[in-house]
Amino acid sequence: MANVKIDCMYEACPIPLLKLARELKKLEQGDVVVVETDHSCAILNITEWAEKEKFDYWIDETNQGEWDIHVRKTRLK
């Protein structure tokens, strides 16, 4: 299973979500994309979308004000 990291440091909304969607499109079911961001609003932007699309997601705070947002391309029931 692929695990792709995309660098969205210092990128404001809506870039992180657009990059994530573009990357997820290319991948297979079950693959994970990790968005590295320092933009707290991107978390809401991405998780809201992931919830709507019923994708699995989780967030790690890697540093103060820096997060890894993981989104798995699996439809939750």
Add this chain to the structure above:
Amino acid sequence: MNSSVQKKQGLIGLLLLLILVYYFLFKEWNIFQSLLFGTLFGFTLQRSRFCFVSCFRDPILFGNTRIANALLLSLAIMTVSFPVIQKIKFDATGVLVGAVYPTGIHTVVGALLFGFGMVIAGACASGTLMRIGEGYLLQILVLGGFVIGALLGAGTFEWWDNHFISQSPVIFLPELFGWVGAVLFQLTFLLFVYLVIKYYSKKRSLKI
């Protein structure tokens, strides 16, 4: 993982704020009021993750209408409550409170420029300040652009005023429809905007 460092930073911030509040409480009542309101407003903005850019951008880009609806709801509440304050004040003192200014082509051009700018910058004015406080570095750059723009605007305001603003009509809805009519008109308009966003955003959702 860094919660102890963040707690320390929070305490230092709180201490600085208290010193400022205490200082202005006895010196400048106006600044004290602004500071108090600003703190509460900023706190609400940060905690609620309310983003004015997202209101306008997300329905079009992602088909997400949650925050757009929140803004429409807050406008609806204001539409009903603010005229009450205005009417009471107007009947008592004869002075109209609130920003009633000329509306014209300059409003449209300014709104478009501001709209393009805020989507590129990723924040509006209040959002920029709130995110700088939060520690988001990009917005310091945005603040620089914001200050330059505001200075240019303020410096050339007279020219704009003479050529466009003072020549446009002042539209005050209660003058046209009466107080109740104006409120009903604006509520109907907000409902119309809500329905347009609702149906338009359905076609725009980001699917993969």
